[in-house]
Amino acid sequence: MDWTNKRVFVAGHRGMVGSAMVRRLTTGGYTHILTRTRAELDLMDRAAVREFFECARPQLVVDAAARVGGIAANHSFPVEFFLQNATIQNNLLEAAADFGVEKFLFLGSSCIYPKLAPQPIREDALLTGPLEPTNEAYALAKIGGIRLAQYYARQYGRTFLSAMPTNLYGPGDNYDLQSSHVLPALIRKTHEARVAGLPEIVVWGSGTPRREFLHADDLADACAFLLEHYDSPEIVNVGCGEDVTIRELAEHVCEALDYRGELVFDRSKPDGTPRKLLDVSKLTRLGWQPRIGLREGIATAYQWFCEHVAEAP
Numbered sequence: 001m002d003w004t005n006k007r008v009f010v011a012g013h014r015g016m017v018g019s020a021m022v023r024r025l026t027t028g029g030y031t032h033i034l035t036r037t038r039a040e041l042d043l044m045d046r047a048a049v050r051e052f053f054e055c056a057r058p059q060l061v062v063d064a065a066a067r068v069g070g071i072a073a074n075h076s077f078p079v080e081f082f083l084q085n086a087t088i089q090n091n092l093l094e095a096a097a098d099f100g101v102e103k104f105l106f107l108g109s110s111c112i113y114p115k116l117a118p119q120p121i122r123e124d125a126l127l128t129g130p131l132e133p134t135n136e137a138y139a140l141a142k143i144g145g146i147r148l149a150q151y152y153a154r155q156y157g158r159t160f161l162s163a164m165p166t167n168l169y170g171p172g173d174n175y176d177l178q179s180s181h182v183l184p185a186l187i188r189k190t191h192e193a194r195v196a197g198l199p200e201i202v203v204w205g206s207g208t209p210r211r212e213f214l215h216a217d218d219l220a221d222a223c224a225f226l227l228e229h230y231d232s233p234e235i236v237n238v239g240c241g242e243d244v245t246i247r248e249l250a251e252h253v254c255e256a257l258d259y260r261g262e263l264v265f266d267r268s269k270p271d272g273t274p275r276k277l278l279d280v281s282k283l284t285r286l287g288w289q290p291r292i293g294l295r296e297g298i299a300t301a302y303q304w305f306c307e308h309v310a311e312a313p
């Protein structure tokens with residue numbers, strides 16, 4: 001089957017994941033990549049989404065459109081994280097079903113799993129226990145998306161897949177310290193401390209939580225792989241299979257940026273879930289593996305930061 005002739009709509013193509021997806025599809029030879037900016041198509045607007053699907057007739061959809069953020073943003077804005085994610089995914093899934101989309105790839109998150117799920121987390125841990133409170137709203141919205149995709153598969157025979165990526169980073173990441181995830185936050189803090197000659201950087205929490213990090217280009221590659229090789233509504237974890245403590249992550253960043261100051265831990269900030277390492281054996285068995293290691297990934301993320309954030313006018 002030649003997938004590259006299909007009309008593929010990448011929802012959220014200006015985000016970190018969506019832009020990585022467009023890069024991956026382009027280098028993979030896809031010739032009909034459809035994108036719409038928010039000004040052109042408001043994904044919160046059900047009628048507009050339906051009109052777009054009716055006219056553009058995408059055959060494949062990758063749903064990379066989401067309201068995302070780090071621990072502080074998730075904790076502070078549960079209403080927006082729940083409503084925007086639920087609305088966007090409902091609009092896209094419904095329109096995809098009604099206008100004949102052949103394959104839909106929904107992107108969830110590793111935070112859909114119970115806070116204290118056995119590690120590494122297998123796909124069947126979904127809905128087996130309480131969620132981590134700091135990102136419950138986002139997780140509940142994403143669980144709704146997974147289930148809706150599965151209901152469409154069961155009730156209407158749709159080929160709607162769901163992938164669960166671990167913590168992501170890469171070009172196009174959010175570097176705003178209030179709303180970002182940990183890795184871009186540490187890159188920014190370390191860069192600014194080095195430039196200003198400051199003796200320390202502040203790391204939120206205790207430094208002991210463990211997180212797994214995947215480069216957005218690896219995720220995009222996994223998504224293309226799943227689109228081309230996977231048909232089941234059963235969810236698939238996407239990660240690298242290794243995690244680090246937040247302290248170790250901070251040390252990696254300091255090393256990559258050649259910063260010799262101290263790490264200070266601000267324990268008034270939440271740690272969030274103690275550990276979030278995905279069991280990626282299902283995807284490995286299917287035949288996919290990541291390529292970008294954390295050290296190399298941090299270096300390329302820092303390069304992007306320097307070009308687009310630090311030196312931006």
Ligand code: GDP
Binds near residue numbers: 069179183185211269
């Ligand atoms: P999470 O994986 O949903 O918890 O999201 P984050 O990426 O925001 O946070 C991961 C872990 O890194 C948490 O334990 C945070 O407390 C910790 N962390 C340490 N420093 C920072 C920081 O400057 N920003 C953020 N967002 N998290 C930090």
